[in-house]
Amino acid sequence: MATDELHALADDRELLGRTSTAERVADILRNRIAEGFFPSGTRLSEDSICGALGVSRNTLREAFRLLTHERLLEHRLNRGVFVRVLSVADVRDIYRTRRMVECAVVRSLGDPPYALDGLAAAVAEGRRAARAREWQGVSTANIHFHRELVALAGSERTDELMRGVLAELRLAFHVVDDPRRLHEPYLARNARIVETLGKGLRDEAETLLAAYLDDSRDGLVEAYGQRVPKSA
Template sequence: MDELNALADDRALLGRTSTAERVADILRNRIAEGYFPPGTRLSEDSIGGALGVSRNTLRESFRLLTHERLLEHQLNRGVFVRVLSVDDVEDIYRTRRMIECAVVRSLGDPPYALDRIAGAVADGQRGAELREWKSVSTANIHFHRELVALARSERTDELMRSVLAELRLAFHVVDDPQRLHEPYLARNLEIVEMLREGRRDTAETLLGEYLDDSREGLVEAYRQRMPKDG
């Protein structure tokens, strides 16, 4: 019920010009924030009622998110949030490395607009102090989203939102979120410091190593967990 109440709060975002794309944006964000874990069946009646949209609009939104690999339609069962495989995780990180490192590499001369990125770092640190690891995970995702936003490209931003929402699905298999997320708080800060100093090449190197280590940790968690679920 909590997730449906949250969707009802989002209803005001639709306004009078409600479209399937706006509904998809809301659901994508809710998936990224962990409101709908992998394997969750999405009820047309419940979600449509919470958002106040027609069944046809909702089905089109589901179709869009299925195309983005966030949802899947199972014959005679309905629409579900996808459960990712190890191959999915590997591919997500290949995509992230191409996008994020390319953005840092393409930055012009400093200074860079780092306030939002630094804010994500601070949010992660506060979450760790409170031992709220879901908040730390969310802050880390915001860090990478804001890093890509330095490119000032709406298309790249849109692609990254989809990739990071899919990544969030992978985090649900991790039994020890502290172990997964906490080590990257210091590394986020180090990347920001390098960018503040205008050391773009060093920041790119650190980011590439960061993503490689994150991928290895998540793949290891997947391989340990998947046999239990199989």
């Protein structure tokens, strides 16, 4: 791992507080993986991370175990722990899960009006990032949009499920060469979904969302498939 990555982890050390736990270490590493600090295929050094965060090997190994269960890390026999490299089949399966969950959330909404402040904030966040030409920021805003969409269900379990699914998806996002092409087209579509829900048109919003996810899947599969080995 590069020195900059270790310095970033050291900056997170204060987040652990006095009650350092494997869950909190996992949260830090999950966020850093989602942000692209540890790209797919990176070997994670126990010594370096323990030193940067000031935690024991046992705590770190439990955090590794949690993230392996979430499919963000993988243990390679006699080689160590690595950030997973998704296959194209993985990407397709992630979108299959997203479509089932996100469309079901919209379908199950009660009578309007809906609490759309979080979605509107994510749209505004994406527009600000696009104006600044910060395409990874646009990606992050899109992730926030979909997390806020799922949060409309009011279910902690669904929120947790989607947190893991979207974190895993970002492993693929960080591999793609042209993040603008991948993410910018969906800013307007996010806004259209918010507008439609604001009018109480739940069925129309679900139709828009389903088409959105299908198009996003196809675009990512095409771009990602050019960057990873066929056997990945």
